Amino acid sequence: MKLAVVLFNLGGPDGPAAVRPFLFNLFRDPAIIQLPGLARYPLAALISTTRTATARANYEIMGGASPLLPETKAQASALEAALKATAPGVEARTFIAMRYWKPFAKETAADVAAFAPDEIVLLPLYPQFSTTTTASSAKDWRRVYRGPGRTRTVCCYPNADGLVEAHAAAIRETWEKAGRPKDVRLLFSAHGLPQQVVDAGDPYAAQIAATAEAIAARLPELADWRVCYQSRVGRLKWLEPSTDDEVRQAAADGRGVLVSPIAFVSEHVETLVELDHEYAALAEEVGCRPYLRAPAPGVRRPFIDTLAAAVLDAAGRGEGVRPYGPWTCPPDYAQCACRKAG
Numbered sequence: 001m002k003l004a005v006v007l008f009n010l011g012g013p014d015g016p017a018a019v020r021p022f023l024f025n026l027f028r029d030p031a032i033i034q035l036p037g038l039a040r041y042p043l044a045a046l047i048s049t050t051r052t053a054t055a056r057a058n059y060e061i062m063g064g065a066s067p068l069l070p071e072t073k074a075q076a077s078a079l080e081a082a083l084k085a086t087a088p089g090v091e092a093r094t095f096i097a098m099r100y101w102k103p104f105a106k107e108t109a110a111d112v113a114a115f116a117p118d119e120i121v122l123l124p125l126y127p128q129f130s131t132t133t134t135a136s137s138a139k140d141w142r143r144v145y146r147g148p149g150r151t152r153t154v155c156c157y158p159n160a161d162g163l164v165e166a167h168a169a170a171i172r173e174t175w176e177k178a179g180r181p182k183d184v185r186l187l188f189s190a191h192g193l194p195q196q197v198v199d200a201g202d203p204y205a206a207q208i209a210a211t212a213e214a215i216a217a218r219l220p221e222l223a224d225w226r227v228c229y230q231s232r233v234g235r236l237k238w239l240e241p242s243t244d245d246e247v248r249q250a251a252a253d254g255r256g257v258l259v260s261p262i263a264f265v266s267e268h269v270e271t272l273v274e275l276d277h278e279y280a281a282l283a284e285e286v287g288c289r290p291y292l293r294a295p296a297p298g299v300r301r302p303f304i305d306t307l308a309a310a311v312l313d314a315a316g317r318g319e320g321v322r323p324y325g326p327w328t329c330p331p332d333y334a335q336c337a338c339r340k341a342g
Helices: 016-027 038-062 070-086 107-113 134-142 160-176 195-197 206-216 244-251 269-286 299-317 337-341
Strands: 003-011 092-098 119-124 152-156 184-191 225-230 256-261 290-292 320-322
Touching: 003 070, 003 107, 003 244, 003 299, 038 269, 070 092, 070 299, 092 107, 092 134, 107 134, 107 299, 119 134, 119 299, 134 337, 152 299, 160 206, 160 225, 160 256, 160 290, 160 299, 184 206, 184 244, 206 225, 225 244, 225 269, 244 256, 244 269, 256 269, 269 290, 320 337
Parallel strands: 003 092, 003 119, 119 152, 152 320, 184 225, 184 256, 256 290
Antiparallel strands: none
């Protein structure tokens, strides 16, 4: 059996010249700005133009480009190796489809079609489902793929064992390396969303809560924990509390923080700049000490093994959309991927 595994991720600029078109692609997505195209396109052009200088400065901190593609390539290679070890009778190959920068879904679709797979598994590197991430990538893929193969989609895996263990191990190692400080609050920082997206039935916040609860259950030594949200843009009301408010609150409570990037599985601008520079500077300013940050799962073995298990589970079932691990959306989440797929 020939098995193609398509990894979905956001993408990131590969140099200073790519920053503006990357931002334009991001903000012209109707899943991000929910306006008609006639209004969305000029607004995307305006936002991408006004934010380019700031964004370039942030990417300059990381060497001028996003590390997301190299990190995703490392995960893809590790996953392919894990699949070969676990299922030697399967010819498995991994592919990467980024949403807002290269490699785009269209060129990846051509590569997958040339591979001529019997089975295709679409696997988002967003553990928690949202209409703004996984659903957008899946829609983009369906628009461009015309090759062979039966398709299955893993919509989410918010409390899958290996994801939870990888985060818990990274947090524990960070805490122990810092000398096991007692007055530390664990902050599970996730990328934020406009509140109206969640109010429309998006299960993202519920899945973030499920991930946090599962990780916290493995860390009884860090019993003081909270979920918070970062990366707000624009004037709309976003999910609360914000990460910066929680850093200030920890300082007011006489506690330091250990921040875990709960919605991210790779290092990129939201972790390496926003968490490591901006919130670290805020913590210093308000007297929140220590300020610690756990790394993303990356290629940790439990995480990669869970991705491999999710792929093989999906390949062994009928076509369609399904989560991996012990998660089922409650019935009031109208945007649940499984429910929308029937």
